[in-house]
Amino acid sequence: MEEFTDIFLMLLLVAGSLAVLYVRNLFVATMLLSAVSFLMALLFVTLDAVDVAFTEAAVGAGISTVLYLGTLALVGSSERPAAKLSVIPLLLALSVGGALIYATFDMPVIGAADTPVQLSNLTKRFVEISPIEIGIPNMVTSVLASYRGFDTFGETTVVFTAAIGVLLILSQKHVRRPEEDEVEQSGLKPAAKDHGQVGSPHDLIPHVVSKVLIPFILLFAFYVQFHGDFGPGGGFQAGVIMAAGFILYSLIFGLHITKKLLPLRVVELFLAFGVLLYGGVGVASMIKGGNFLDYNVLSADPVAGQHLGILLVELGVGITVTAAMLAIFYGFAGRAQGRGKDVN
Amino acid sequence: MTFFMSHAPVLAIIIPLMGAPICALFRGKTAPWLFTLILSGIAFAYSIDLLIAVSANGPISYEIGGWAPPYGIEYVADPLSAFVMVIISGISTGVLLYAKDSIANEVPTSRLGFFFAAYLLALTGMMGITVTGDAFNIFVFLEITSLSSYVLIAMGARQDRRALTAAFQYLIIGTIGATFILIGVGLLYVMTGTLNIADIADKFDSISDTRPIRAAVGFLIVGIAIKLAMFPFHVWLPNAYSYAPNIVTAFFAGTATKVSVYLLIRFIYTVFGADFSFGTVYLTELLLPLGVIAALSMSVVAIFQDNLKRLLAFSSVAQLGYITIAIALATEAGLTAGILHIFNHAIVKTGLFLTVGAMFFATGTTSIKALAGVGQRMPMTSFGFVLGGLGLIGIPLTPGFISKWYLIQAVLERGDYIGYGLAIAILLSSIFAVIYIWRVVEILYFHPSPEGAKGSEAPLSLLIPCWIFILGSFYFGIETSFNVGFAEQAAQFLMGAR
Numbered sequence: 117m118e119e120f121t122d123i124f125l126m127l128l129l130v131a132g133s134l135a136v137l138y139v140r141n142l143f144v145a146t147m148l149l150s151a152v153s154f155l156m157a158l159l160f161v162t163l164d165a166v167d168v169a170f171t172e173a174a175v176g177a178g179i180s181t182v183l184y185l186g187t188l189a190l191v192g193s194s195e196r197p198a199a200k201l202s203v204i205p206l207l208l209a210l211s212v213g214g215a216l217i218y219a220t221f222d223m224p225v226i227g228a229a230d231t232p233v234q235l236s237n238l239t240k241r242f243v244e245i246s247p248i249e250i251g252i253p254n255m256v257t258s259v260l261a262s263y264r265g266f267d268t269f270g271e272t273t274v275v276f277t278a279a280i281g282v283l284l285i286l287s288q289k290h291v292r293r294p295e296e297d298e299v300e301q302s303g304l305k306p307a308a309k310d311h312g313q314v315g316s317p318h319d320l321i322p323h324v325v326s327k328v329l330i331p332f333i334l335l336f337a338f339y340v341q342f343h344g345d346f347g348p349g350g351g352f353q354a355g356v357i358m359a360a361g362f363i364l365y366s367l368i369f370g371l372h373i374t375k376k377l378l379p380l381r382v383v384e385l386f387l388a389f390g391v392l393l394y395g396g397v398g399v400a401s402m403i404k405g406g407n408f409l410d411y412n413v414l415s416a417d418p419v420a421g422q423h424l425g426i427l428l429v430e431l432g433v434g435i436t437v438t439a440a441m442l443a444i445f446y447g448f449a450g451r452a453q454g455r456g457k458d459v460n
Numbered sequence: 461m462t463f464f465m466s467h468a469p470v471l472a473i474i475i476p477l478m479g480a481p482i483c484a485l486f487r488g489k490t491a492p493w494l495f496t497l498i499l500s501g502i503a504f505a506y507s508i509d510l511l512i513a514v515s516a517n518g519p520i521s522y523e524i525g526g527w528a529p530p531y532g533i534e535y536v537a538d539p540l541s542a543f544v545m546v547i548i549s550g551i552s553t554g555v556l557l558y559a560k561d562s563i564a565n566e567v568p569t570s571r572l573g574f575f576f577a578a579y580l581l582a583l584t585g586m587m588g589i590t591v592t593g594d595a596f597n598i599f600v601f602l603e604i605t606s607l608s609s610y611v612l613i614a615m616g617a618r619q620d621r622r623a624l625t626a627a628f629q630y631l632i633i634g635t636i637g638a639t640f641i642l643i644g645v646g647l648l649y650v651m652t653g654t655l656n657i658a659d660i661a662d663k664f665d666s667i668s669d670t671r672p673i674r675a676a677v678g679f680l681i682v683g684i685a686i687k688l689a690m691f692p693f694h695v696w697l698p699n700a701y702s703y704a705p706n707i708v709t710a711f712f713a714g715t716a717t718k719v720s721v722y723l724l725i726r727f728i729y730t731v732f733g734a735d736f737s738f739g740t741v742y743l744t745e746l747l748l749p750l751g752v753i754a755a756l757s758m759s760v761v762a763i764f765q766d767n768l769k770r771l772l773a774f775s776s777v778a779q780l781g782y783i784t785i786a787i788a789l790a791t792e793a794g795l796t797a798g799i800l801h802i803f804n805h806a807i808v809k810t811g812l813f814l815t816v817g818a819m820f821f822a823t824g825t826t827s828i829k830a831l832a833g834v835g836q837r838m839p840m841t842s843f844g845f846v847l848g849g850l851g852l853i854g855i856p857l858t859p860g861f862i863s864k865w866y867l868i869q870a871v872l873e874r875g876d877y878i879g880y881g882l883a884i885a886i887l888l889s890s891i892f893a894v895i896y897i898w899r900v901v902e903i904l905y906f907h908p909s910p911e912g913a914k915g916s917e918a919p920l921s922l923l924i925p926c927w928i929f930i931l932g933s934f935y936f937g938i939e940t941s942f943n944v945g946f947a948e949q950a951a952q953f954l955m956g957a958r
Contacts, residue, residue: 215675215678215679216643216675218671218674218675219647219671219672219674219675219676220672221671222670222671222672223650223651223671223672224650224651231650231653232650232651232652232653232667233649233650233653234653235653236652236653236654237530237531237653237654238530238531238653238654239653241531262525262527263525263527263531263532264532264533264596265524265525266524266525266532266533266597267533267594267596267597267600270588270597270600270601270603270604271600271603273477273480273581273584273604274600274603274604274607276480276481276581277578277581277604277607277608277611278607280484280574280577280578280611281578281607281608281610281611283574284571284574284575284578284611284614284615285611285614285615285617285624287571384484384485385485387481387484388481388482388484388485389481391477391478391480391481392478392481392482395474395477395478396478398474399474399478402463402467406526407467407470407522407523407524407525407526408467408470408474408522408524408525409524409525409526410525410526411525412526413526
């Protein structure tokens with residue numbers, strides 16, 4: 117049965133990817149890409165990598181799709197016909213694929229008991245000792261937030277970098293007097309809009325449904341954030357879900373209202389705060405006499421220290437990811453507004 | 461004091477890293493720049509401390525999170541990584557001394573907070589790649605470096621919209637390179653069950669004759685070669701360097717490709733081991749021709765450029781060819797020459813790009829034709845360019861000469877016709893360098909200024925840092941105990957390690 121599921125999902129994945137390449141309408145391609153991401157998530161589930169599946173579903177299928185749509189709202193959904201088809205990229209892709217297939221021949225069988233990864237000292241330590249020395253049942257979180265906490269700090273920084281990158285590049289058009297433009301955008305236009313219409317007033321059903329949904333989305337984000345020690349979840353997924361709640365709100369009710377609630381400047385503050393919170397935990401452990409990110413010293417009881425450290429760094433991740441997703445969304449949606457049309 | 465020294469490896473990274481989010485909140489023209497300069501200076505000071513400590517007492521390991529390797533992530537400062545860290549943070553600090561007026565001229569003031577945050581992140585990423593002893597951690601910091609450099613290059617768009625295409629081209633090519641490196645690291649993990657570099661190196665010989673490892677080596681070498689702009693993967697570099705803001709070009713010319721060179725050396729010598737790299741997979745036969753082609757063809761291409769920044773960018777690809785040749789020789793002398801040239805080229809090329817930046821500041825152009833007569837209008841800047849150009853060619857008393865001296869000795873050590881051929885190729889490439897530098901000098905000095913040409917001498921805030929680099933390069937060309945000494949030490953360490 118499992119083999120059947122795998123083969124079925126793989127075939128769908130190949131078909132989906134080819135379809136993305138084949139279709140010429142970018143809107144359709146985006147939707148197909150989102151479906152491909154869901155298939156990937158399902159594949160990760162069959163590989164027992166639930167945390168990864170969760171991230172793929174939230175990031176790949178969820179927020180990326182929204183950002184693609186935001187871009188399509190700016191550039192339109194019809195693809196400019198390619199001047200000529202070049203063979204070289206195809207050959208390159210085929211040779212990379214060939215190398216990967218070549219590499220699989222001597223590769224240990226997935227899930228076998230005697231693979232180098234299974235036999236490794238690391239795996240043994242993570243599986244057998246981490247519940248004792250870190251004291252949380254989700255080993256993925258132990259590895260991610262403690263043993264390899266510095267990688268996660270780096271990844272949080274990558275998200276931060278991406279957000280400031282988008283803000284830097286997308287704000288380039290308002291070169292002359294950016295301050296004035298901001299005033300114009302946040303002051304005059306919304307005011308004029310407030311009189312007339314808010315978001316999309318004639319779409320009653322999305323209004324009601326989203327009003328009902330958003331509190332649960334936010335609540336679920338908190339659950340994912342704080343339940344990451346015990347089950348799949350953690351800051352990355354929670355941050356994306358939290359941001360999705362706000363983005364849904366702004367898609368239905370209009371960007372300017374969301375910006376009133378969470379101005380760009382506040383989002384920037386959160387963006388920085390999350391990274392600083394993560395790093396701050398590391399600095400605190402240095403001041404308390406340990407190495408950078410050594411949570412053991414944070415409390416008299418090392419296991420309690422690990423709990424506290426992981427809780428705080430995951431919170432840092434969640435805050436930065438939420439803010440980064442919102443910043444990127446603001447970046448794209450703000451440009452659409454500048455052109456006199458809303459993203460919805 | 462002991463607190464700061466015992467944490468030095470990680471402090472050199474997290475100080476610029478945690479400075480970035482703070483810097484992003486700053487506004488105005490001076491605050492973000494000054495903050496960045498101070499943090500970069502601190503990272504430089506820590507790097508020097510580390511290099512001194514490492515050369516006296518041997519490699520320093522730092523266990524992040526208190527987890528002993530291979531369970532946690534380890535930072536390792538050894539003679540090579542500490543030396544490269546000094547180069548990166550030193551170039552960064554020097555460029556920042558120059559940055560204030562230059563960047564205010566090219567990027568809107570309201571974006572400077574974010575701009576310098578991205579600059580700090582690029583610095584963090586490159587330093588992190590260098591000092592880490594963990595294969596996956598390399599990839600994480602590579603991502604930080606890559607993302608921030610795409611953004612920094614795109615910031616040239618206010619001067620020339622083509623900066624956006626250049627950044628996008630680099631993004632696509634760079635992402636392919638980074639993905640290859642990730643695939644390589646993943647395959648290494650599949651076969652060894654560990655991500656710690658020393659641990660992988662221990663287990664490498666027992667599994668080296670398997671297909672996943674062969675594929676991993678291929679992916680890693682090609683991935684790094686793309687990021688290194690090794691011929692024929694250099695297409696992104698001339699565009700990126702031409703259209704990026706001037707200080708970004710100067711910063712990356714001295715550091716970005718050098719970090720990839722470091723990675724190449726690290727994987728070839730520490731992870732795979734010289735016996736495997738040169739005995740089993742014939743990297744000499746693969747890399748030598750690429751290096752020679754780069755050194756010759758890119759020097760010729762540089763002769764025909766109309767834009768000064770583009771000319772210097774092609775010259776960089778040619779110089780990376782020398783380094784590739786040096787690494788491919790698979791000898792201690794070759795490795796010494798390669799590591800030495802990382803340092804020497806960094807200081808010379810950054811100095812040159814800074815003088816070009818000063819010319820742009822005064823005249824608003826880097827087109828060679830439009831710079832006619834600048835020799836009279838900007839005597840100090842132009843003379844700096846001439847001296848830097850001499851360093852690039854490799855005239856005695858310049859660091860370029862020292863590099864080539866060691867490189868030619870290393871190739872002649874082979875004692876066969878290939879060795880003589882290589883020496884001739886290096887000399888030939890130097891002659892091409894004379895031509896492309898002379899062509900610029902001729903236009904700068906001996907062509908009359910066009911009617912109504914604007915621009916007088918650049919302000920001192922730009923001139924002084926330029927001259928620090930130019931005079932510094934002469935210092936290291938005459939008193940070579942620092943650069944040659946540490947390069948030799950690093951090469952001995954790498955050859956002895958396995």
